[in-house]
Amino acid sequence: MSARGREPTHRPAVLVVNTRSGGGKVSRFRLIERAERLGAQVTVIGEGQSASSLAQAAIEQGAEVLGVAGGDGTVSAVAAVAAATGHPLLVIPAGTRNHFARDLGLDIRNPARALPALLHADSARVDLGVVGSRVFVNNVSFGIYAEALLEPGYREAKARTLASIAPAYIEGQHRVEATVDTPWEAIDFPQVVLVSNNPYQLSPPRRVGCRFALDTGLLGALVIKRPPEPPDLLPTLHRALRQQAGADPAETGVITWSAPQVVLHGAVPRLPAGIDGEPIELSLPVRCEIRPGALRVLVPKRRTGVRRRLTRPADFGVGG
Template sequence: MPKLHRIRRGPGRIADFDRAVLRRISRWPHGNHDAFFRKLSASATKGKLWFAVAGALATVPGKPRRAAVHGLLALGVASAVTNLGFKALLPRTRPLPEHLPVFRFVHPQPTSSSMPSGHSASAVAFTLGVSFVHPAAGALLAPVAAGVAYSRVHTGAHWPSDVVFGSAIGAGAALLTRRWWPARAEQPEQRRSDEALPRIADGAGLAIVVNAKGGSYSPETGEVLRETFPNAHIREAGDDDDVTAVIEEAAALPGTKALGVWGGDGTVGTAAAAAVEHGLPLLVLPGGTLNHFARDAGIATLEDAVAAAAAGSGIRADLGLVTAGRGQDGTDEVREFAMLNTASIGVYPNLVRRRERLQGALGKPLAGLIAGLRTFGAASPTTLLIDGVRHRIWILYLGRGRYYPRDLAPLARPVMDDGVLDIRMVTADEPFARLRLLWGVLTGTAGSSKVTHLREASRISVQALDAPLVLAVDGEPLPGVRSAEFSVGPGHLRVYSPAAGTAGSSMRTTLIRP
């Protein structure tokens, strides 16, 4: 007799086990525990209990929020496998009223197959999914999950073997989703090539350009900088000024020993190119919105910049070089400029903007997930010739230096002079590319998906085959681009940076606010 038939009719070891457990439970006297298990079982119906727990965890950024997402993913898989798969394949009658006291028996009894227990599968899947990310939260939920699983037997909704099988399905679903969210490789420790630079205590020999058009500029900016560097030459570039020309003039001033800049990363990049051309070290004053380069150089505040300049402490950094051609064939107008951080073509700027709008409320991981799903769900690929090879791409991302983590959300650059371009492409060349990509974004495996290509090089060329491109370099968009070449000038830039261990010192210079 087939095993399935034996399970349905009752004979066999599994049926003997089920009836023995129910007989033991039926002997327990009536008490408050009966009402407790009925309510606990009802609270977990259709996942209500676990959605409530996930909602509570999601209010706390970081690990709790990531744990909630992972737990819900595992629950979704377990629920789908149980209700759409095994319940149809393994029809089984639920316990009858004579198997338990009437005061304990659940009313109304579910009508679906008893094998396996969906409540148990969801409880175990959610709890294990949470514990993979946040072990302490998982440990707190474990007794609740066990109580939910037992409640299905206590109330007569399931046979004990249904609960065992359902729990196994939940554990398997959680283990499967664990592979979807692989542990990120640890980024290397920050490494720097120290460089002795001219000491500038009061601003003598320092030429500073302030971009008054954006960033965190306020009317107080020039006043505070003059108080901080009383002997520096300070020039504010207003709406009627060409910032590039003002920076060139400042760098060429007689007696200039260092070039300072206050502004966003685009302005800092222009100043970096001028500093390299004139053989000057660069002092970055964090006056932009995000200050990516300044932070990577160890300058998070104005105090850090002042301390580095006074001590003559600096580092060597690579400088990215971009040559962009516009016009019909890419040769009508050619522009050359510096790249300090990143460049991108395709939908990456839209993804970043969406993520930054959401991450304050949701945290970076969940914000990145939602931003990725929204962006790639509606995006169209662009056809490019990359190093002579034709590709249909959603994203071409270039980092000046290796960024970490090695996926679609690079955040940190621990080394400033590694001499490479970090190249990340998301292509539409593969079959079912959009589905592969959306699945990778949903499961956290986009970095290892077949549509994602990660490599490093010192040079790369790009040519538009259809419409002109919008090239974003350090956050500054350049439309109408037909061709672009990117390369690295290894160690070309000398930049002031606090000595290791001194960033964020106790020195308290007045900060400039927007």
């Protein structure tokens, strides 16, 4: 957590915006106009541009606060720059799922409610996950079901789509071509490996996939050793997760633990993965690590979704 104290006001802020995120939330909530009205400079990610390069350019041009409007993938790119340069980050949840923003206590239904932090904000230190040279604010996933697994309100359409490819999944065609070390044993060719920046809640059902803390200094790890049988694929996975506390992994096929590092290794040269929902291939061995308190975040003083005390008082502002 950051130390108590007042920060100087009128700090130049640049908001990096991904207009393609979240099905048009940036336009629907008029985020660009509202941010500019509060004194922020807005830069929109264009064709062939990256969020990280725009964030770095903003720092070089004198920005003292970095903002980002987009989904977890865009947020992680700007967060990496903010952490590396020691600048605070303000998150506007303009993506589809907005896991990181949700766990910061932001209102993910109305991203405009995060904008007042441009004028007056609370400040906190949170952890960042790192895999190779990449930062992740939410998770790194391996295996076709990893992302769907921790969606609390998955849609029936999603369940049907996943069930349609269940035969290949059951036959092991979608296994992770690697070995993951756990505190109990090394698991060869698991079905799913998911590593999160701080551990997820696995119960009750409506809290599955939420993080009540972002500053534990630990990664959350989840491995599914074998697939459940169709046709109730996702419900079976969710039941296994809810039963995991105190259950025998040999019976559930699910292993969860917390650690500062998680390692996958194997014979294949590269492993398909998702970093905060963005597809990538990673060279083996894959080392996922935690950087405690690496990122300073700014959040509005009133947060409708807050689940824990996250903040230390501090005033921030932008010129205008």
